[in-house]
Amino acid sequence: MLRWLRGFVLLGVACQKDEDDLRYEILFQDLDSDGDGLVDIVELQEGLKNWGLSSGQNSEKHIFEAGNTNDDSGLDFEEFMQYLKDHEIKMRLAFNSLDKNNDGIIETSEIIAALKSLGVNISEAQAKKILQSIDSDGTMTIDWDEWKYYFLLHPAKNIDEIAHFWKRSTIIDIGESISIPDEFTEQEKRSGDWWRRLVAAGIAGAVARTCTAPFDRLKVMMQVHSLKSRRLRLIGGFEQMVKEGGIHSLWRGNGVNVFKIAPETTLKIGAYEQYKKWLSFDDAKVGITERFVSGSLAGATAQTCIYPMEVLKTRMILGETGQYSGVIDCGKKLLKQEGVRTFFKGYIPNFLGILPYAGIDLAVYELLKNYWLEHYATNSVDPGIIILLGCSALSHTCGQIASFPLNLVRTRMQVQALEEKGTTTSMIHLIQEIHNNEGKKGFFRGLTPNIIKVLPAVIISCAAYEKVTQHMGLI
Numbered sequence: 001m002l003r004w005l006r007g008f009v010l011l012g013v014a015c016q017k018d019e020d021d022l023r024y025e026i027l028f029q030d031l032d033s034d035g036d037g038l039v040d041i042v043e044l045q046e047g048l049k050n051w052g053l054s055s056g057q058n059s060e061k062h063i064f065e066a067g068n069t070n071d072d073s074g075l076d077f078e079e080f081m082q083y084l085k086d087h088e089i090k091m092r093l094a095f096n097s098l099d100k101n102n103d104g105i106i107e108t109s110e111i112i113a114a115l116k117s118l119g120v121n122i123s124e125a126q127a128k129k130i131l132q133s134i135d136s137d138g139t140m141t142i143d144w145d146e147w148k149y150y151f152l153l154h155p156a157k158n159i160d161e162i163a164h165f166w167k168r169s170t171i172i173d174i175g176e177s178i179s180i181p182d183e184f185t186e187q188e189k190r191s192g193d194w195w196r197r198l199v200a201a202g203i204a205g206a207v208a209r210t211c212t213a214p215f216d217r218l219k220v221m222m223q224v225h226s227l228k229s230r231r232l233r234l235i236g237g238f239e240q241m242v243k244e245g246g247i248h249s250l251w252r253g254n255g256v257n258v259f260k261i262a263p264e265t266t267l268k269i270g271a272y273e274q275y276k277k278w279l280s281f282d283d284a285k286v287g288i289t290e291r292f293v294s295g296s297l298a299g300a301t302a303q304t305c306i307y308p309m310e311v312l313k314t315r316m317i318l319g320e321t322g323q324y325s326g327v328i329d330c331g332k333k334l335l336k337q338e339g340v341r342t343f344f345k346g347y348i349p350n351f352l353g354i355l356p357y358a359g360i361d362l363a364v365y366e367l368l369k370n371y372w373l374e375h376y377a378t379n380s381v382d383p384g385i386i387i388l389l390g391c392s393a394l395s396h397t398c399g400q401i402a403s404f405p406l407n408l409v410r411t412r413m414q415v416q417a418l419e420e421k422g423t424t425t426s427m428i429h430l431i432q433e434i435h436n437n438e439g440k441k442g443f444f445r446g447l448t449p450n451i452i453k454v455l456p457a458v459i460i461s462c463a464a465y466e467k468v469t470q471h472m473g474l475i
Contacts, residue, residue: 024081027153031080038074048153063153088148095147106131106142126373200468202265206258208461214238214250215453216257220317222446223411234449245321253317256327260309264302272298296358300351307350308343314414338417346413348427353406361399365391393458400450405443409434 031039031047039047045060067075067083075083098106098114108127115122122130134142134150209216218237241249275294303310308331316330324330334342368391372383383391400407409430416425425433434442 021081024084025077027084028077028080036074038072038076039080040074044075084152087152091148091151092144094151095144104143106147108140122370122373126370129373196472197469198265198269200465200472202261203468204461204465205261207464208457209257209261210251210254211460212453212457213254213257214241215449216254217241217250217252217317218449219446220253220314220411222449223408224318224415234452237449249321252319253313256309256313256316259327260306260313264306267305268298268302271301292358292362295362296354299354299358303350303354304347307347310350311343311345311414314411318415318418342417345416346410349406349409349413353403353410356406357399357403359399360402361395364398365395368394389458389462393454397451397454401447404447404450408443408445 031043033043041064048060067079100110111127136146272294275297279290312330
């Protein structure tokens with residue numbers, strides 16, 4: 001619709017003012033499906049969807065709230081026209097800021113430089129794909145008219161928000177996640193939407209972790225009971241857990257796993273923002289290297305503060321029925337019987353696992369992003385929520401696989417006091433022992449249930465996130 005309208009309007013350039021009025025009138029009439037002279041938010045949402053401009057970023061809500069100056073049930077033509085004129089001013093400022101050499105056109109080099117300053121590195125071929133999605137006359141450049149018509153009712157109006165399409169998603173929660181935190185736009189920070197999204201993501205994560213908790217418990221049991229687990233399969237493992245403690249035992253330890261979401265997320269986001277400030281000089285844009293270092297340090301900071309909860313979770317998962325009445329009781333018994341040091345057993349392999357997790361996670365995400373830009377960005381620079389979720393889920397999974405051996409060593413060290421010999425083994429000796437007794441496969445005990453839970457965790461967390469954001473007024 002917008003590309004056809006662009007071609008129609010550009011045929012006549014006699015009078016810019018009449019041309020703009022005609023353009024706005026055509027758009028308004030197309031949106032006003034019931035012909036009552038008002039465009040309500042439902043009609044706006046349907047119109048954007050039909051034009052391929054709906055990307056799940058509340059575009060219709062932002063347009064409606066900004067244009068509805070008299071706070072009634074819909075936008076009349078005057079309000080709609082005024083909104084678009086105001087929006088054009090913002091788009092002109094964005095265009096001028098991108099057009100560094102002031103020649104009236106945007107080239108691939110300017111797109112590469114702008115995205116690089118925002119922490120998104122792309123090749124020249126990828127920049128051309130982005131440019132082609134906006135370029136309508138085949139000149140491989142973007143002039144003001146092309147920029148204006150492309151972003152007229154588009155969710156993004158400048159290059160910052162194009163980069164924001166590739167913002168890492170908070171929706172994904174597949175259990176233990178030490179990935180690099182999300183970025184928030186200045187608009188989200190000013191409006192307060194950032195903390196609402198964090199709350200929504202936390203609730204969605206709690207739901208996803210609860211639904212997949214049986215797989216998490218089976219993973220830990222297979223990691224610890226190594227020699228026995230060679231004969232322990234998925235179905236047999238669940239049957240053993242149910243036989244020992246009933247159906248409720250499948251969720252043993254889940255309370256701690258859910259409870260630690262709030263402090264872990266808060267600490268990680270706060271530390272991430274602080275580390276970014278320390279690593280950026282002269283208010284320069286934060287690039288991928290700074291994000292990686294800041295994210296790794298933030299993950300280490302958060303994990304250090306909440307690590308005792310990790311120990312409590314593991315010990316409750318492996319506890320027998322009736323051994324602990326709850327989290328507090330478990331903590332008291334561990335403190336009395338084993339001392340304070342037991343709450344930090346396995347900390348070193350946990351700390352060392354942050355770097356491969358964050359590194360692989362970010363590298364795979366960038367690889368998938370670049371592949372999409374190379375092959376599918378001709379018609380749109382917005383990958384859509386499904387592509388983003390797929391990239392995030394796959395990158396998280398690869399990160400978990402890379403750090404899984406250290407995760408297993410951490411879990412073994414957390415429960416050493418449960419062994420009959422009662423001795424404490426160092427990390428190096430434990431690694432040698434696992435290699436000698438179980439071989440290389442021993443470092444990946446429990447990986448199968450950990451991988452199986454990824455897909456249902458992604459689906460559940462996405463569905464829960466959508467429901468929660470609707471109740472919180474974010475969609």
